[in-house]
Amino acid sequence: NAGVIQTPRHKVTGKGQEATLWCEPISGHSAVFWYRQTIVQGLEFLTYFRNQAPIDDSGMPKERFSAQMPNQSHSTLKIQSTQPQDSAVYLCASSPTEVFFGKGTRLTVV
Amino acid sequence: QQQVRQSPQSLTVWEGETAILNCSYEDSTFNYFPWYQQFPGEGPALLISIRSVSDKKEDGRFTIFFNKREKKLSLHITDSQPGDSATYFCAASAASSGSWQLIFGSGTQLTVMP
Numbered sequence: 001n002a003g004v005i006q007t008p009r010h011k012v013t014g015k016g017q018e019a020t021l022w023c024e025p026i027s028g029h030s031a032v033f034w035y036r037q038t039i040v041q042g043l044e045f046l047t048y049f050r051n052q053a054p055i056d057d058s059g060m061p062k063e064r065f066s067a068q069m070p071n072q073s074h075s076t077l078k079i080q081s082t083q084p085q086d087s088a089v090y091l092c093a094s095s096p097t098e099v100f101f102g103k104g105t106r107l108t109v110v
Numbered sequence: 111q112q113q114v115r116q117s118p119q120s121l122t123v124w125e126g127e128t129a130i131l132n133c134s135y136e137d138s139t140f141n142y143f144p145w146y147q148q149f150p151g152e153g154p155a156l157l158i159s160i161r162s163v164s165d166k167k168e169d170g171r172f173t174i175f176f177n178k179r180e181k182k183l184s185l186h187i188t189d190s191q192p193g194d195s196a197t198y199f200c201a202a203s204a205a206s207s208g209s210w211q212l213i214f215g216s217g218t219q220l221t222v223m224p
Contacts, residue, residue, distance in 0.1 A: 004153075031210060033210075033211075033212075042214060042215075042216045042217065043199065043201075045211050045212065045213070048210065048211060050210075055210075056211060058211075059211075091153050091154070093153075097205070098144065098156055098159065099144070099156065100156060101153035101155070101156075102153050103151075103152055104152075104153050
């Protein structure tokens with residue numbers, strides 16, 4: 001069990017560019033979560049899927065952010081027209097009941 | 111408004127001492143409380159969790175004490191080791207009512223001095 005796999009581990013994008021972050025949940029886990037972590041805001045919930053269906057996206061910024069789960073083996077978080085304030089560590093997690101996190105993708109927008 | 115609060119923000123103890131990390135919450139529907147340990151450059155790792163039907167959960171050197179009436183809980187780390195130096199997050203969710211979203215506290219940075 002390799003745990004939740006996130007790629008890339010680090011990503012640098014220029015302001016205004018698009019960033020796509022990938023997550024492979026633990027096999028058999030029915031729920032997938034995306035969180036964002038910054039020094040100032042801490043760990044913030046973004047969105048959550050169960051059995052690939054979007055359940056709660058109440059934490060997603062309404063513009064520029066979108067998440068998909070096209071199959072049970074991966075989810076993506078896409079940020080369009082990235083801004084410096086999007087710089088953060090983006091964490092994916094999966095769950096049968098207990099929630100297990102990946103190592104995160106550190107996104108830096110320059 | 112913070113729904114989950116942690117204190118202290120940072121804590122230093124000597125090797126072998128007991129570290130006590132505190133957490134409080136506001137939402138009475140919260141019924142599941144995991145604690146996560148995070149090292150620099152890593153994601154949060156589930157350490158121990160408790161459900162609101164219990165008032166204590168023990169796993170080796172880690173014990174959660176839970177007071178539902180006061181909406182408070184604490185994580186006790188006995189015989190602290192330098193390897194326990196990390197940031198600890200308390201989280202809460204209303205899992206039994208279908209809300210699986212975890213709300214995190216701001217964390218306690220623990221340093222264990224050898």
